[in-house]
Amino acid sequence: MYKSxxxxxxxxxxxxxxxxxxxxxxxxxxxMKNRLNYxxxxxxxxxxxxxxxxxxxxxxxxxEYSLNxxxxxxxxxxxxTISVVxxxxxxxxxxxxxxxxxxxVMFKAIQERLYYLYKDKKQPLILAIDEAQYLSNGIxxxxxxxxxxxxxxxxxxxxxxxxxxxLNRTLERQxxxxxxxxxxxxxxxxxxxxxxxxxxxxxxxxxxxxxxxIMGNDA
Numbered sequence: 001m002y003k004s005x006x007x008x009x010x011x012x013x014x015x016x017x018x019x020x021x022x023x024x025x026x027x028x029x030x031x032m033k034n035r036l037n038y039x040x041x042x043x044x045x046x047x048x049x050x051x052x053x054x055x056x057x058x059x060x061x062x063x064e065y066s067l068n069x070x071x072x073x074x075x076x077x078x079x080x081t082i083s084v085v086x087x088x089x090x091x092x093x094x095x096x097x098x099x100x101x102x103x104x105v106m107f108k109a110i111q112e113r114l115y116y117l118y119k120d121k122k123q124p125l126i127l128a129i130d131e132a133q134y135l136s137n138g139i140x141x142x143x144x145x146x147x148x149x150x151x152x153x154x155x156x157x158x159x160x161x162x163x164x165x166x167l168n169r170t171l172e173r174q175x176x177x178x179x180x181x182x183x184x185x186x187x188x189x190x191x192x193x194x195x196x197x198x199x200x201x202x203x204x205x206x207x208x209x210x211x212x213x214i215m216g217n218d219a
Contacts, residue, residue, distance in 0.1 A: 045184055095125075147159065198217070
């Protein structure tokens with residue numbers, strides 16, 4: 001009833017109906033997109049943190065939507081509360097590799113595929129790990145080693161770590177100093193400022209086909 005009453009086609013704030021082309025370009029989104037676009041060219045590590053519900057995962061979705069699939073291949077992993085071996089298995093699945101052998105065998109197979117995608121296929125991988133605040137120390141340390149190509153002189157793929165602010169504190173630990181030094185871009189969401197809140201609500205209403213007068217400035 002509320003949709004017909006307000007003259008809108010859907011709930012403006014239902015995330016299940018959110019389309020990439022309707023993304024609200026807040027300052028946070030603009031900065032994250034710009035840094036992701038820089039990162040895809042340099043093939044390093046990017047860390048993006050935000051409190052739950054601020055849109056970092058949707059921004060990743062929009063970034064993938066914008067990629068030229070003939071040039072870039074992006075994989076998304078959200079299984080972060082797993083063991084090191086389980087992570088390797090998931091990574092192999094994402095790369096279409098056969099699951100055989102232990103960690104050492106999978107490590108070698110993954111590195112070979114990553115180098116093949118970069119050197120031969122000219123389609124470097126972009127790996128996005130969401131909810132990265134739950135990654136174990138072992139996985140974080142192995143991610144650093146997976147990026148070691150040609151005596152640590154070459155970046156073959158892009159790694160994006162996206163998570164809640166506690167991820168920043170995790171990366172500050174001494175055990176992760178080597179990984180931290182490899183981070184190319186690092187950004188923490190600041191949230192909508194007062195002017196953006198107004199624009200965000202009006203944008204959502206517009207996308208749903210509603211009139212701006214539905215909600216006044218005081219509201």
